[in-house]
Amino acid sequence: MADRWKNTALLVIDMQKDFIREGSVMQVKGGKAIVPNVIRTVELARRRGVLVIWVVREHDPRGRDVELFRRHLYTPGKVGPTVKDTSGAExxxxxxxxxxxYKIVKTRFSAFFATHLHSFLQTSGVNKLVIAGVQTPNCIRATAFDAVAMDYPSVTVIVDTTAASTPEIHAANILDMKNVGIATPTLQEWSEDDDF
Structure with a gap:
């Protein structure tokens, strides 16, 4: 079993309190519901010998490394979302x-943008990616599309371990990813089928 999965990595993206917890300015509405499935996916990946990579946002307290459209959330005297070493970034x-x-810190949607993820995957012998986390139209999609653009031969997004603010947005983005050759199984399908 371990040989079958030795070239595979699971990317768990942005499963942090500021994206999951109710009342957070960055809350992804469907995020809380997928937590049990993400836990099961991580456990299954570990049993299979799949490398688990935690992709997280950790920002500067002043928001100097945040996208322009979010900088207003980082004002003096107020703690912005996913600031490094805060509970919201956990x-x-x-x-x-x-x-x-392994843990990768990013400051933009794609886990590949301005990070060392690609070189780490190459030196680890990984060419197959499985993706879980939030949120589907932003960080999940951007990471998956970048993986396709970089010619990873196998990119999988597990449908019920990813979420968006609405089921409609989630479904539309899953369809877009499927249309460019990204595999989109459910967790049940991924757990039973060795083709993913």
Whole structure:
């Protein structure tokens, strides 16, 4: 089993309290519902010997590394979303970085943009990606499309371990990804089928 999955990595994207918790300015409405499935996906990946990579946002307290359209959320005297070393930047309860996992910090939608993810995957012998997390039209889609553009031969987005602000937005973006050759199984399908 481990040989079958040795060239595969699971990217768990932005499953942080500021994106999941109710009342957060950055809350993804469908995020809380997928937490149990993300936990199961991580557990299954580890059993298969899949490299688990936690992709998170950690921002400067002044928001100097945040997209222009979000900088208004980082004002003096106010803690903005996913500021490094704040509780909002922590992984949601039940999600734990374990020995052998890896963590990548990003400041934009794609996990590949201005990070060392691609070189880390290459040196780790990874050419197959499985993606889970939030949110579907932004960080999930941007990462998946960049992986396709960089010719990763296998890119999978597990449909019920990803979420958006509405089911309609989620479904539309899953369809767009499927249309460019990204595999879009459910967690049940991924757990039963060795083709993903």
């Amino acid at each position: 992984l949601e309860d039940g999600l734990i970085i374990k020995e052998g996992d």
